[in-house]
Amino acid sequence: MTNSTRNSRTTARTSRSRRGLAVVAALLLAGGVAAPAAVAAADTGRPAQHATASWRGGLVAMEPVASFDRAAVTRWLAEREMDTGTVRHGVTAYRLTYRTVDAYGRPTTATGLFTLPTGGGHRLGLVSDTHGTMVNRDYAPSVGDDFGRVPSYLNAAAGKAVAAPDYLGLGKGPGRHPYMDTASSVTASVDMLRAAREAAHRLGRPLTGDVYATGFSQGGQVAMALGKALQDGADRHFRLRALAPVSGPYDLSGQEIPALYDGRVNDTSGLFYTAYFLVAQNRLHPIYKDPGEVFRAPYADRVEALFDGEHSEEDVIKGLPATVKELLTPEFYDLMRHPTGALKEAIEGNDGACAWKPAAPVRLYAGAADTDVPIGNARSCAAQLAARGVRAPVLDQGEDADHFGSFQRSAPQVTRWFGRFSQGPHAAAL
Structure with a gap:
Protein backbone atom coordinates (compact mmCIF):
# COMPACT_ATOMS: atom_id res chain seq x y z
CA MET A 1 0.00 0.00 0.00
CA THR A 2 1.40 3.42 -0.91
CA ASN A 3 2.07 5.99 1.78
CA SER A 4 -0.55 8.34 0.31
CA THR A 5 -3.19 5.61 0.42
CA ARG A 6 -2.25 4.54 3.93
CA ASN A 7 -2.28 8.12 5.19
CA SER A 8 -5.58 8.83 3.48
CA ARG A 9 -7.28 5.80 5.03
CA THR A 10 -5.82 6.57 8.46
CA THR A 11 -6.99 10.19 8.26
CA ALA A 12 -10.45 9.13 7.19
CA ARG A 13 -10.75 6.62 10.02
CA THR A 14 -9.56 9.11 12.61
CA SER A 15 -11.92 11.78 11.34
CA ARG A 16 -14.90 9.41 11.30
CA SER A 17 -14.50 8.86 15.03
CA ARG A 18 -14.60 12.56 15.90
CA ARG A 19 -17.75 13.82 17.54
CA GLY A 20 -18.96 16.92 19.29
CA LEU A 21 -20.01 19.45 16.65
CA ALA A 22 -23.27 21.32 17.14
CA VAL A 23 -25.94 18.62 17.49
CA VAL A 24 -29.54 19.45 18.29
CA ALA A 25 -30.95 17.76 21.36
CA ALA A 26 -32.87 14.62 20.40
CA LEU A 27 -36.52 15.43 19.87
CA LEU A 28 -38.95 12.91 18.52
CA LEU A 29 -41.15 14.65 15.99
CA ALA A 30 -43.00 11.62 14.74
CA GLY A 31 -43.47 8.66 17.02
CA GLY A 32 -43.93 4.99 16.19
CA VAL A 33 -46.87 4.03 14.03
CA ALA A 34 -48.92 0.88 14.38
CA ALA A 35 -47.68 -1.84 12.04
CA PRO A 36 -49.84 -2.52 9.01
CA ALA A 37 -51.28 -5.97 8.49
CA ALA A 38 -48.54 -6.85 6.01
CA VAL A 39 -45.89 -6.21 8.68
CA ALA A 40 -47.72 -8.16 11.35
CA ALA A 41 -47.90 -11.15 9.02
CA ALA A 42 -44.22 -10.95 8.05
CA ASP A 43 -43.10 -14.26 9.57
CA THR A 44 -45.98 -16.46 8.41
CA GLY A 45 -44.09 -17.76 5.39
CA ARG A 46 -45.81 -15.63 2.79
CA PRO A 47 -43.91 -15.10 -0.47
CA ALA A 48 -41.78 -11.95 -0.63
CA GLN A 49 -44.14 -10.21 -3.04
CA HIS A 50 -46.63 -9.77 -0.20
CA ALA A 51 -44.11 -7.44 1.44
CA THR A 52 -44.17 -4.85 -1.35
CA ALA A 53 -47.34 -3.03 -0.34
CA SER A 54 -47.85 0.71 -0.26
CA TRP A 55 -46.57 0.98 3.32
CA ARG A 56 -42.97 0.69 2.09
CA GLY A 57 -41.14 3.94 2.77
CA GLY A 58 -43.62 4.87 5.46
CA VAL A 65 -29.74 15.43 14.79
CA ALA A 66 -27.89 18.56 13.60
CA SER A 67 -28.44 22.21 12.78
CA PHE A 68 -25.92 24.70 11.39
CA ASP A 69 -26.27 28.25 10.18
CA ARG A 70 -24.39 29.18 7.03
CA ALA A 71 -21.19 30.15 8.84
CA ALA A 72 -21.21 26.98 10.96
CA VAL A 73 -21.73 24.58 8.07
CA THR A 74 -19.00 26.40 6.14
CA ARG A 75 -16.62 25.80 9.08
CA TRP A 76 -17.72 22.16 9.38
CA LEU A 77 -16.95 21.50 5.73
CA ALA A 78 -13.72 23.49 5.79
CA GLU A 79 -12.47 21.41 8.73
CA ARG A 80 -12.76 18.41 6.41
CA GLU A 81 -10.84 20.24 3.69
CA MET A 82 -13.88 20.52 1.44
CA ASP A 83 -14.43 23.28 -1.12
CA THR A 84 -17.15 25.49 0.40
CA GLY A 85 -17.79 27.70 -2.62
CA THR A 86 -21.30 26.31 -3.11
CA VAL A 87 -22.50 27.03 0.45
CA ARG A 88 -25.44 29.48 0.37
CA HIS A 89 -27.60 28.30 3.27
CA GLY A 90 -27.48 26.74 6.69
CA VAL A 91 -28.70 23.14 7.04
CA THR A 92 -30.91 21.12 9.36
CA ALA A 93 -30.59 17.33 9.43
CA TYR A 94 -32.95 14.63 10.68
CA ARG A 95 -32.66 10.91 11.30
CA LEU A 96 -35.55 9.18 9.59
CA THR A 97 -36.70 5.70 10.59
CA TYR A 98 -38.79 4.16 7.83
CA ARG A 99 -40.36 0.92 6.66
CA THR A 100 -38.63 -1.18 4.03
CA VAL A 101 -37.87 -4.82 3.25
CA ASP A 102 -34.74 -6.85 3.94
CA ALA A 103 -32.65 -8.80 1.44
CA PRO A 117 -31.47 23.95 3.56
CA THR A 118 -32.58 26.54 6.09
CA GLY A 119 -33.35 28.97 3.27
CA GLY A 120 -33.84 28.92 -0.45
CA GLY A 121 -36.84 27.72 -2.40
CA HIS A 122 -40.03 26.45 -0.84
CA ARG A 123 -40.21 23.38 -3.11
CA LEU A 124 -37.00 21.45 -3.41
CA GLY A 125 -35.26 19.02 -5.70
CA VAL A 143 -25.47 8.53 13.37
CA GLY A 144 -21.86 9.42 12.61
CA ASP A 145 -21.19 13.17 12.48
CA ASP A 146 -18.34 13.13 10.00
CA PHE A 147 -17.42 12.36 6.38
CA GLY A 148 -20.57 10.32 5.79
CA ARG A 149 -22.49 13.60 6.01
CA VAL A 150 -20.32 15.68 3.68
CA PRO A 151 -22.45 15.27 0.51
CA SER A 152 -25.63 15.87 2.50
CA TYR A 153 -24.36 19.14 3.92
CA LEU A 154 -22.80 20.28 0.63
CA LYS A 160 -31.52 21.01 -2.33
CA ALA A 161 -33.00 18.44 0.03
CA VAL A 162 -30.82 15.36 0.54
CA ALA A 163 -31.78 11.76 1.37
CA ALA A 164 -28.85 9.62 2.53
CA PRO A 165 -29.86 6.04 3.45
CA ASP A 166 -27.83 4.17 6.05
CA TYR A 167 -28.69 0.91 4.17
CA LEU A 168 -29.95 -2.20 5.90
CA GLY A 169 -28.25 -3.15 9.16
CA LEU A 170 -26.37 0.14 9.60
CA GLY A 171 -27.29 3.24 11.57
CA LYS A 172 -30.19 2.36 13.84
CA GLY A 173 -31.58 -0.35 11.56
CA PRO A 174 -31.84 -3.94 12.86
CA GLY A 175 -29.78 -6.92 11.74
CA ARG A 176 -26.48 -7.08 9.91
CA HIS A 177 -25.56 -5.19 6.78
CA PRO A 178 -25.78 -7.26 3.54
CA TYR A 179 -22.62 -5.68 2.18
CA MET A 180 -22.45 -5.34 -1.61
CA ASP A 181 -25.95 -6.71 -2.10
CA THR A 182 -26.89 -4.06 -4.62
CA ALA A 183 -30.53 -5.09 -4.90
CA SER A 184 -31.35 -4.58 -1.21
CA SER A 185 -29.33 -1.36 -1.07
CA VAL A 186 -31.40 -0.01 -3.96
CA THR A 187 -34.62 -1.06 -2.23
CA ALA A 188 -33.57 0.72 0.96
CA SER A 189 -32.59 3.78 -1.08
CA VAL A 190 -35.90 3.98 -2.95
CA ASP A 191 -37.80 3.63 0.33
CA MET A 192 -35.61 6.35 1.86
CA LEU A 193 -36.71 8.67 -0.96
CA ARG A 194 -40.32 7.89 -0.07
CA ALA A 195 -39.69 8.56 3.61
CA ALA A 196 -37.97 11.83 2.68
CA ARG A 197 -41.01 12.83 0.64
CA GLU A 198 -43.27 12.33 3.67
CA ALA A 199 -40.83 14.11 5.99
CA ALA A 200 -40.54 17.07 3.61
CA HIS A 201 -44.32 17.37 3.52
CA ARG A 202 -44.54 17.36 7.32
CA VAL A 222 -25.72 1.71 -5.63
CA ALA A 223 -26.32 5.13 -7.22
CA MET A 224 -26.01 3.67 -10.72
CA ALA A 225 -28.44 0.87 -9.91
CA LEU A 226 -30.80 3.29 -8.15
CA GLY A 227 -30.84 5.44 -11.29
CA LYS A 228 -31.99 2.45 -13.32
CA ALA A 229 -34.69 1.63 -10.78
CA LEU A 230 -36.02 5.18 -10.89
CA GLN A 231 -35.95 5.31 -14.67
CA ASP A 232 -37.80 1.99 -14.76
CA GLY A 233 -40.57 3.47 -12.59
CA ALA A 234 -39.75 2.27 -9.09
CA ASP A 235 -41.85 5.17 -7.78
CA ARG A 236 -44.05 7.34 -9.98
CA HIS A 237 -43.42 10.41 -7.80
CA PHE A 238 -39.70 10.59 -8.65
CA ARG A 239 -37.89 11.51 -11.87
CA LEU A 240 -34.16 10.95 -12.35
CA ARG A 241 -32.60 14.24 -13.49
CA ALA A 242 -28.86 13.52 -13.23
CA LEU A 243 -26.49 10.77 -12.12
CA ALA A 244 -23.01 11.39 -10.69
CA PRO A 245 -21.45 8.39 -8.93
CA VAL A 246 -17.92 8.54 -7.53
CA SER A 247 -15.36 5.70 -7.59
CA GLY A 248 -17.81 2.82 -7.61
CA VAL A 265 -5.63 -2.82 -5.21
CA ASN A 266 -3.50 -2.29 -2.11
CA ASP A 267 -3.18 -5.18 0.35
CA THR A 268 -5.04 -3.67 3.30
CA SER A 269 -8.04 -2.52 1.34
CA GLY A 270 -8.19 -5.71 -0.70
CA LEU A 271 -8.11 -7.78 2.48
CA PHE A 272 -10.82 -5.68 4.14
CA TYR A 273 -13.20 -5.65 1.17
CA THR A 274 -12.72 -9.35 0.38
CA ALA A 275 -13.37 -10.54 3.92
CA TYR A 276 -16.41 -8.27 4.30
CA PHE A 277 -17.82 -9.36 0.92
CA LEU A 278 -17.45 -13.08 1.59
CA VAL A 279 -18.92 -12.99 5.09
CA ALA A 280 -21.87 -10.82 4.07
CA GLN A 281 -22.58 -12.63 0.79
CA ASN A 282 -22.48 -16.01 2.49
CA ARG A 283 -25.61 -14.99 4.39
CA LEU A 284 -27.35 -14.64 1.01
CA HIS A 285 -25.60 -17.29 -1.10
CA PRO A 286 -24.28 -20.73 0.00
CA ILE A 287 -20.63 -19.89 -0.61
CA TYR A 288 -19.45 -21.99 2.35
CA LYS A 289 -20.92 -24.08 5.17
CA ASP A 290 -17.95 -23.67 7.48
CA PRO A 291 -15.60 -20.66 7.52
CA GLY A 292 -12.67 -23.08 7.43
CA GLU A 293 -13.57 -23.90 3.84
CA VAL A 294 -12.63 -20.35 2.85
CA PHE A 295 -10.46 -18.80 5.55
CA ARG A 296 -7.19 -20.09 6.96
CA ALA A 297 -6.66 -20.78 10.66
CA PRO A 298 -6.75 -18.92 13.00
CA TYR A 299 -8.82 -16.38 11.04
CA ALA A 300 -11.63 -18.80 10.26
CA ASP A 301 -12.63 -18.74 13.93
CA ARG A 302 -12.89 -14.96 14.17
CA VAL A 303 -13.64 -13.43 10.77
CA GLU A 304 -17.45 -13.64 10.91
CA ALA A 305 -17.59 -12.06 14.38
CA LEU A 306 -15.51 -9.12 13.18
CA PHE A 307 -18.29 -8.12 10.75
CA ASP A 308 -21.10 -7.87 13.28
CA GLY A 309 -21.64 -4.13 12.79
CA GLU A 310 -20.11 -3.28 16.16
CA HIS A 311 -16.39 -3.52 15.40
CA SER A 312 -14.43 -0.60 14.00
CA GLU A 313 -12.44 -0.78 10.79
CA GLU A 314 -9.29 -0.72 12.89
CA ASP A 315 -10.52 -3.73 14.90
CA VAL A 316 -11.24 -5.68 11.74
CA ILE A 317 -7.85 -4.99 10.20
CA LYS A 318 -6.04 -5.88 13.44
CA GLY A 319 -7.90 -9.19 13.57
CA LEU A 320 -6.86 -10.26 10.07
CA PRO A 321 -3.51 -10.98 8.35
CA ALA A 322 -1.74 -8.57 6.02
CA THR A 323 -2.94 -9.89 2.66
CA VAL A 324 -5.81 -11.69 0.95
CA LYS A 325 -3.50 -14.59 0.15
CA GLU A 326 -2.72 -15.07 3.84
CA LEU A 327 -6.43 -14.93 4.72
CA LEU A 328 -7.84 -17.40 2.19
CA THR A 329 -7.13 -21.09 1.78
CA PRO A 330 -5.07 -21.85 -1.35
CA GLU A 331 -8.09 -23.47 -3.00
CA PHE A 332 -10.39 -20.53 -2.36
CA TYR A 333 -7.73 -18.01 -3.32
CA ASP A 334 -7.66 -19.67 -6.75
CA LEU A 335 -11.47 -19.86 -6.85
CA MET A 336 -11.70 -16.10 -6.32
CA ASP A 370 -7.13 4.95 -6.41
CA THR A 371 -5.86 1.61 -5.06
CA ASP A 372 -9.16 0.70 -3.40
CA VAL A 373 -11.44 0.90 -6.43
CA PRO A 374 -9.17 1.38 -9.47
CA ILE A 375 -10.27 3.84 -12.14
CA GLY A 376 -10.72 0.92 -14.53
CA ASN A 377 -14.12 0.37 -12.91
CA ALA A 378 -15.31 3.79 -14.08
CA ARG A 379 -13.89 3.24 -17.56
CA SER A 380 -15.62 -0.13 -17.76
CA CYS A 381 -18.91 1.50 -16.73
CA ALA A 382 -18.45 4.23 -19.34
CA ALA A 383 -17.80 1.56 -21.99
CA GLN A 384 -20.98 -0.33 -21.04
CA LEU A 385 -22.99 2.88 -21.30
CA ALA A 386 -21.31 3.85 -24.59
CA ALA A 387 -22.29 0.47 -26.05
CA ARG A 388 -25.88 1.54 -25.43
CA GLY A 389 -25.42 4.94 -27.02
CA VAL A 390 -24.85 6.95 -23.82
CA ARG A 391 -21.86 9.24 -23.42
CA ALA A 392 -20.74 9.31 -19.78
CA PRO A 393 -17.42 11.10 -19.31
CA VAL A 394 -14.97 9.76 -16.74
CA LEU A 395 -13.77 12.77 -14.78
CA ASP A 396 -10.31 11.81 -13.49
CA GLN A 397 -9.54 13.71 -10.30
CA GLY A 398 -5.80 13.52 -10.88
CA GLU A 399 -2.73 11.32 -10.78
CA ASP A 400 -2.44 11.90 -7.02
CA ALA A 401 -6.14 11.27 -6.21
CA ASP A 402 -6.44 8.07 -4.20
CA HIS A 403 -9.78 6.61 -3.10
CA PHE A 404 -10.59 9.11 -0.39
CA GLY A 405 -9.01 11.88 -2.44
CA SER A 406 -11.37 11.13 -5.32
CA PHE A 407 -14.28 11.67 -2.93
CA GLN A 408 -12.84 14.82 -1.41
CA ARG A 409 -12.32 16.45 -4.81
CA SER A 410 -15.44 15.12 -6.51
CA ALA A 411 -18.10 15.89 -3.92
CA PRO A 412 -18.08 19.70 -4.40
CA GLN A 413 -17.88 19.24 -8.19
CA VAL A 414 -20.99 17.04 -8.09
CA THR A 415 -22.81 19.68 -6.04
CA ARG A 416 -21.92 22.35 -8.60
CA TRP A 417 -23.06 20.16 -11.48
CA PHE A 418 -26.39 19.38 -9.83
CA GLY A 419 -26.82 23.09 -9.18
CA ARG A 420 -26.69 23.82 -12.92
CA PHE A 421 -29.94 21.98 -13.58
CA SER A 422 -33.00 24.17 -13.60
CA GLN A 423 -36.04 22.70 -11.93
CA GLY A 424 -38.19 23.21 -15.03
CA PRO A 425 -41.97 23.10 -14.90
CA HIS A 426 -43.15 21.71 -11.59
CA ALA A 427 -45.83 19.17 -11.13
CA ALA A 428 -48.10 19.48 -8.12
CA ALA A 429 -46.19 19.55 -4.82
CA LEU A 430 -45.43 16.05 -3.61
Missing part, protein backbone atom coordinates in the same frame (compact mmCIF):
# COMPACT_ATOMS: atom_id res chain seq x y z
CA LEU A 59 -42.14 7.22 8.04
CA VAL A 60 -41.92 5.70 11.52
CA ALA A 61 -39.93 8.44 13.27
CA MET A 62 -38.18 11.72 12.53
CA GLU A 63 -35.54 13.04 14.91
CA PRO A 64 -33.44 16.19 14.45
CA TYR A 104 -35.22 -11.61 1.52
CA GLY A 105 -38.20 -9.31 0.95
CA ARG A 106 -39.37 -9.45 4.57
CA PRO A 107 -40.65 -6.29 6.29
CA THR A 108 -38.12 -4.43 8.41
CA THR A 109 -37.03 -0.87 9.18
CA ALA A 110 -34.03 1.21 8.20
CA THR A 111 -32.69 4.64 8.99
CA GLY A 112 -31.19 7.46 6.99
CA LEU A 113 -30.21 11.13 7.10
CA PHE A 114 -32.58 13.72 5.64
CA THR A 115 -31.12 17.20 5.29
CA LEU A 116 -32.81 20.47 4.32
CA LEU A 126 -33.92 15.93 -3.91
CA VAL A 127 -30.37 14.58 -3.97
CA SER A 128 -29.93 10.89 -3.17
CA ASP A 129 -26.51 10.25 -1.62
CA THR A 130 -25.48 6.63 -1.09
CA HIS A 131 -22.43 6.17 1.11
CA GLY A 132 -19.30 4.07 0.81
CA THR A 133 -18.20 0.96 2.67
CA MET A 134 -18.79 1.12 6.41
CA VAL A 135 -18.27 -1.78 8.81
CA ASN A 136 -19.46 -0.13 12.03
CA ARG A 137 -23.14 0.81 12.15
CA ASP A 138 -22.35 4.05 13.95
CA TYR A 139 -20.38 5.39 10.98
CA ALA A 140 -23.59 5.63 8.95
CA PRO A 141 -24.82 9.12 7.96
CA SER A 142 -27.75 9.35 10.39
CA ASN A 155 -25.96 19.72 -1.39
CA ALA A 156 -28.37 21.02 1.26
CA ALA A 157 -26.25 24.14 1.77
CA ALA A 158 -26.48 24.65 -2.01
CA GLY A 159 -30.27 24.58 -1.88
CA LEU A 203 -41.84 20.01 7.54
CA GLY A 204 -43.54 22.28 5.01
CA ARG A 205 -40.79 21.93 2.35
CA PRO A 206 -42.45 19.81 -0.37
CA LEU A 207 -40.36 18.08 -3.00
CA THR A 208 -40.57 18.66 -6.75
CA GLY A 209 -40.05 14.98 -7.61
CA ASP A 210 -36.70 15.61 -9.34
CA VAL A 211 -33.94 13.29 -8.07
CA TYR A 212 -30.20 13.81 -8.49
CA ALA A 213 -28.32 10.61 -7.62
CA THR A 214 -24.77 10.42 -6.36
CA GLY A 215 -22.78 8.05 -4.16
CA PHE A 216 -19.22 7.10 -3.29
CA SER A 217 -17.42 3.75 -3.51
CA GLN A 218 -19.99 1.05 -2.64
CA GLY A 219 -22.51 3.89 -2.92
CA GLY A 220 -21.35 4.72 -6.44
CA GLN A 221 -22.47 1.31 -7.57
CA PRO A 249 -16.88 -0.88 -8.01
CA TYR A 250 -19.08 -1.27 -11.07
CA ASP A 251 -17.17 -4.21 -12.55
CA LEU A 252 -16.23 -6.82 -9.96
CA SER A 253 -15.57 -9.55 -12.51
CA GLY A 254 -13.64 -7.55 -15.07
CA GLN A 255 -11.83 -4.98 -12.92
CA GLU A 256 -12.04 -5.13 -9.14
CA ILE A 257 -11.27 -8.81 -8.54
CA PRO A 258 -8.50 -9.00 -11.18
CA ALA A 259 -7.01 -5.90 -9.53
CA LEU A 260 -6.66 -7.88 -6.29
CA TYR A 261 -4.24 -10.17 -8.10
CA ASP A 262 -2.29 -7.74 -10.28
CA GLY A 263 -1.41 -5.18 -7.59
CA ARG A 264 -3.81 -2.36 -8.54
CA ARG A 337 -9.70 -15.62 -9.51
CA HIS A 338 -11.91 -18.01 -11.49
CA PRO A 339 -15.20 -18.16 -9.57
CA THR A 340 -17.84 -20.83 -10.03
CA GLY A 341 -21.08 -21.80 -8.31
CA ALA A 342 -22.48 -19.62 -5.53
CA LEU A 343 -19.41 -17.35 -5.50
CA LYS A 344 -19.81 -16.63 -9.20
CA GLU A 345 -23.51 -15.97 -8.65
CA ALA A 346 -22.77 -13.51 -5.84
CA ILE A 347 -20.20 -11.62 -7.93
CA GLU A 348 -22.19 -11.51 -11.15
CA GLY A 349 -25.31 -10.45 -9.26
CA ASN A 350 -23.54 -7.19 -8.46
CA ASP A 351 -22.08 -6.52 -11.90
CA GLY A 352 -25.04 -5.04 -13.77
CA ALA A 353 -25.20 -1.50 -12.39
CA CYS A 354 -24.07 0.04 -15.70
CA ALA A 355 -25.91 -2.34 -18.03
CA TRP A 356 -28.73 0.03 -19.04
CA LYS A 357 -29.40 3.18 -21.05
CA PRO A 358 -29.88 6.26 -18.85
CA ALA A 359 -32.08 9.00 -20.27
CA ALA A 360 -30.62 11.49 -17.76
CA PRO A 361 -27.07 12.86 -18.10
CA VAL A 362 -24.33 10.85 -16.39
CA ARG A 363 -20.88 11.82 -15.13
CA LEU A 364 -18.48 9.28 -13.62
CA TYR A 365 -15.92 10.59 -11.12
CA ALA A 366 -12.76 8.66 -10.22
CA GLY A 367 -9.11 9.02 -9.22
CA ALA A 368 -6.11 7.73 -11.17
CA ALA A 369 -4.23 6.87 -7.95
